[in-house]
């Protein structure tokens with residue numbers, strides 16, 4: 001950062017106090033010669049991040065969606081990281097495609113363009129299939145990207161270890177676990193067969209979502225380092241002028257981005273976890289097209305219910321309930337005071353409730369949330385990292401489409417729908433039904449199991465069985481289980 005001049009930009013963006021600047025300049029002094037040079041034609045922050053490596057680019061992409069946190073100027077510089085990074089030569093990509101697909105490129109395609117977009121791990125070419133004449137997008141991994149990521153992730157492990165050793169306050173943030181999680185995410189991203197599978201599962205889940213499209217995967221033309229998709233073009237979702245000129249309703253688009261994400265997270269438990277502007281376009285008919293399925297988030301049924309209850313509690317301003325849910329799920333240590341936590345949550349929720357989002361300082365809000373997690377000794381939950389990261393990104397994208405969008409207003413109908421279908425009586429009935437099915441699978445063996453339990457019980461000397469009341473309870477439980485199974489399966 002020192003060598004590229006990004007240090008000053010960052011210090012200014014965060015209004016760093018004088019003592020911090022002094023430390024940064026003193027420690028950074030030798031790096032004006034030792035640091036990576038990067039590409040001098042880029043603006044400082046982008047130049048520094050691209051010189052550092054692909055893992056840092058991922059981080060920069062998240063920041064690029066939050067001009068309200070990093071500043072307009074910085075966010076604009078960082079947007080280059082989304083899909084306009086320097087590409088590698090077309091010949092190299094063609095050689096890679098030929099190697100991966102086992103046939104020469106001019107045999108598979110009648111046309112193969114120069115790179116049309118390039119981001120952290122791959123670049124994309126437009127091509128036409130010889131067999132069918134279909135227009136496609138061919139995504140090719142960057143040469144050496146695996147090694148570059150390894151180097152970055154190793155550096156992150158090193159930093160996490162240092163933080164765990166020397167910053168006791170950082171322990172609750174579980175730096176090593178966070179990096180291990182990140183490492184796993186990145187590994188998945190570097191195998192395009194996994195991305196193809198993700199694209200196909202996501203397409204199945206979302207086939208009925210109005211105003212949403214995904215390019216289809218062409219499995220026969222895809223491999224580990226090459227992926228071919230149907231061509232799907234539109235206007236960049238980050239280009240407000242272009243959207244206005246084409247007559248798209250930006251407010252509606254912003255709301256749709258948010259509600260699609262919430263629906264995917266709650267309804268399907270499977271969501272696109274890399275929703276920065278470079279991965280979305282707006283089709284001519286107004287549909288949102290999503291690309292890039294390298295990072296997908298998965299949340300289990302239980303976590304989804306917890307998440308829905310938390311969102312619902314905030315929407316209803318029932319901070320007590322939100323606090324209780326945090327304790328029930330173990331997000332806040334049981335030793336803390338639930339009422340006090342509820343009050344801290346009220347201080348988060350009340351000032352922003354019903355407020356036009358333009359008046360909310362997201363930087364301050366995130367800061368305060370962070371303080372709350374610290375005060376109540378909350379630890380990082382790795383299963384929630386992708387969800388939290390995506391909420392930050394998606395809300396940023398929606399706000400850049402229309403600064404007045406309020407996430408709570410948009411979330412209300414989606415969350416209410418989910419609560420109705422997943423937490424109310426219908427959900428209980430469905431849970432019971434599923435339990436019955438599991439029991440039914442053991443059906444043929446249940447009578448013998450109960451009989452054996454009862455015989456064992458009868459044969460036990462009276463005094464011994466009296467000391468083991470649980471055995472009697474277990475036998476009774478099994479008998480009730482069999483009965484319930486028979487009744488429920490019959491009813492189903």
Ligand SMILES: Nc1ncnc2c1ncn2[C@@H]1O[C@H](COP(=O)(O)OP(=O)(O)OP(=O)(O)O)[C@@H](O)[C@H]1O
Pocket residue numbers: 082083116117118119120121122123124136137139215229230231232233274278279280291292293294
């Ligand atoms: N099917 C498609 N049709 C048209 N353009 C596409 C298609 N797929 C991808 N693109 C374009 O190529 C760009 C780069 O592709 P992609 O986002 O998959 O790469 P990436 O390196 O994985 O990105 P990231 O850094 O976000 O992980 C996209 O931003 C999009 O503009």
Ligand SMILES: [Mg+2]
Pocket residue numbers: 082083119278279291292
């Ligand atoms: Mg991308």
